[in-house]
Amino acid sequence: MKESVVASSLAAEAYAFVRHRILRGELSMGQVxxxxxxxAELGMSFLPVSEALLRLEFEGLLESRPRAGTRVRIPSREDVRGHYIVREALEAQAARLFAVVATPEDxxxxxxxxxxxxxxxxxxxxxxxxxxxxxxxxIAEGARCPALSSAIEKTHALASTWFCVTRQTSEGEPPPRRHQDLVDxxxxxxxxxxxxxxxxxxxxSFENAMERLKPYFRLRKAYGKTFFRSEKRQKKQLIDASALN
Amino acid sequence: MKESVVASSLAAEAYAFVRHRILRGELSMGQVxxxxxxxAELGMSFLPVSEALLRLEFEGLLESRPRAGTRVRIPSREDVRGHYIVREALEAQAARLFAVVATPEDxxxxxxxxxxxxxxxxxxxxxxxxxxxxxxxxIAEGARCPALSSAIEKTHALASTWFCVTRQTSEGEPPPRRHQDLVDxxxxxxxxxxxxxxxxxxxxSFENAMERLKPYFRLRKAYGKTFFRSEKRQKKQLIDASALN
DNA sequence: ACGGAATGTATGATATGACACATTGGGGTG
DNA sequence: CACCCCAATGTGTCATATCATACATTCCGT
Structure with missing residues (x-):
């Protein structure tokens, strides 16, 4: 698969490539x-790749241990809670600004x-x-603050990795007009x-997320500190954790 | 000067070293x-140093252009405004949480x-x-949310680079009890x-910052896109900008 | 004397290779 | 059969070398 992204540097290309894979769910949580x-896949040295993975680690999408490996991060309860607290702060700020400075088109x-x-x-x-x-x-665009938009964008990217692997819970009550009431x-x-x-x-959203991610918290504890390189052990841990669902 | 920081990796050591220098004001804004x-100063190759500078650039303390150089970032008006909008969002959230969950000791x-x-x-x-x-x-600690604390920490580090170079404006009205009223x-x-x-x-704080950083906005425009390597030109630009103060 | 192009120099980007450490899976011992 | 030790493999980290590019200086023409 050729990349449509034309990057100024090889590192940027590798960054877009891996990030795209994670966000599309081709790499599941915990995968090394x-x-x-x-x-080798991108036809470059592993140094620009290292730079790309390092950046993704800063953003919270990956976690790595020296000389052990790099894997897609599995969130803990505290991670999810902290994420939604920060997100609540940023999105509430965006909403406040939007209410004041947004144009009629916005x-x-x-x-x-x-x-x-x-x-x-x-x-x-x-x-x-x-x-x-x-x-x-x-909504963030309507707030007319690029820094706030990019900060929110980061939180969204992180949360996306959590939901592309969970099945949609269409059960029970799909409250219509939830977002329409909000924007009104x-x-x-x-x-x-x-x-x-x-x-x-x-x-x-936070309560919803905690509910859907509950099985993965056990998975995280099962993974512990070790970075499994063989797929067998990974699969074993996964079904063990799913069994406790 | 020996570093007291014992880092697990050389990159982390270089990161702490450069960051410390910037925050102490030993490197002024715009300096290459x-x-x-x-x-050479740290006795290592420049590869871990590159990694450290990359991280600092990601945090907004530095800016670099490919094959041109790396310099301490000079903020624009939009940078400062955006920074304080994000900061307001995070600190207000911390204050809300603090009011509810802080212990008597906090x-x-x-x-x-x-x-x-x-x-x-x-x-x-x-x-x-x-x-x-x-x-x-x-206050952030009292909110009991590590993610929020670290997010606030980052914004403080960035703002620190802006003020360690400006003289204290002890003029006029030092309103006493400003912080005591807040925490009450x-x-x-x-x-x-x-x-x-x-x-x-x-x-x-935002209005105060905009006032104090006003001369540097001109300095940023004077620097433009080029990365001066000789100190003479830098000094010249600096006094030119200061003259317009 | 002044302005602009050519040369020199420093910088960041990348490739390659060597190294230390973590994980793994098998084989030996209790 | 369970447990532990140890070589094999894979990983991240770092050093050295080379390249393309941007800046600085110098030199030449006006």
Whole structure:
């Protein structure tokens, strides 16, 4: 598979390649990544690959131990909680700014996207996550602060790795108009109300995430400190953890 | 000067070394850093140094252009605004959590630190910044969320590079009890009030920062895209920008 | 004397290779 | 049969070398 991305440096190319793989779910959580394998696959030395993996480790997508290996990070309860607390802070700030400085076009776009997301939550589950992220990204754009947008973008990338592996829980109550209600408050223009609404929205996502990731917390403990290189042991641990589901 | 830091890897040592230099103000904004010079100074190859500088660039302390050089980043107006918006979001979140979950010890400590900071704002200006950062760090600790603490830590490190070079503006109104009033609200226990108080506190810091960094915005434009390697040109640009102060 | 092009020099990017350590799986001992 | 030790393999880390590029200096033409 040729990369469509034209990178200025080999390291950037490797970064995009591995990141794309993780976000598409081709690499499951806990899976070990070999720098040399990736380097051979991309036809480059493993030094630019190292730089790319290092960057991904900073972003929280990977974890590595010296001379042991690099693997896709499995979140702990504290990781998920911390992530959603930071995310709540950033998204609430974006909501506050949006309520004040967003243009009429911003508000119209966001309302349109919210309607689409709510519709997808009951019909097309496969496209729900991308649409949901796009809505939040659009809200951040409306806040007119690049630094805030990029900070939020990072948190989304990290969370994406957690959900591309879990099955959609379409069970029970798909509350329609959840996002439409949210953006209705945002476009109204009151920053305090907007921040509070977004805060509650993220808090609901947090509870949902904790529920869906529960089996993986055991998996993380089972993995422990060791980096399994053979797939057999990995599979064994996985089914052991799933059995406790 | 020997490093007291015992690092697991050479890259970590180089990272701590350069970071320490920047935060202590030994490297002024816009100054060019040579990977080979640092490597020779630390007695290592410049590969671990490269890794360290890459990390610092990712954190926003440095900026580099391929095959041109690496220098300490000079902030733009947008950089400072974005930084304080993100910081406001994170610190307000920390304040909210602190108001709810902080222990009695946390609340006592924070009140003690606030009194010290307010006292220093009129007496010992040199120790004011460290004490101020310590107070905010203690508040983040009281929020009981490591991810939030580290996120705030990063923003503080970045801002530190901006102020270790500017003279203290002890002019005019050193409003005493500014921090004591803030923490009085935090310890009261109402999250909404705590978040709002912290938001306003950070907003005041933002206006202060924009005022003090104003001359450097011109300096950034004067530097433009080129990375000066000779010190003469750098000094010339600096005094030219200062003259417009 | 001044401005612009050619040369020299320093920088970052990358490749290759050597090294120390962690994991692995088999074979020996209890 | 369970447990532990140890060579084989794989991994990340780092050093050295080479290359393409950007900056600095010098030299020449005006």
């Amino acid at each position: 990544i070999s720098r040399r394998k990736v380097a 508000r119209a776009d966001v309302q349109k996207l919210a309607a689409r997301v709510d519709a997808m939550s009951v019909s097309d589950a496969s496209q729900y996550l991308p649409a949901h992220e796009k809505l939040h990204r659009r 408050i945002l476009v109204a223009g009151d920053p305090d109300a907007a921040g509070e609404a977004m805060r509650q929205h993220v808090a609901r | 850093i040579s990977r080979r010079k640092v490597a 609340r006592a400590d924070v009140q003690k630190l606030a009194a010290r900071v307010d006292a220093m704002s009129v007496s010992d200006a040199s120790q004011y910044l460290p004490a101020h950062e310590k107070l905010h760090r203690r 609200i935090l310890v009261a226990g109402d999250p909404d009030a705590a978040g709002e108080a912290m938001r306003q506190h950070v907003a005041r």
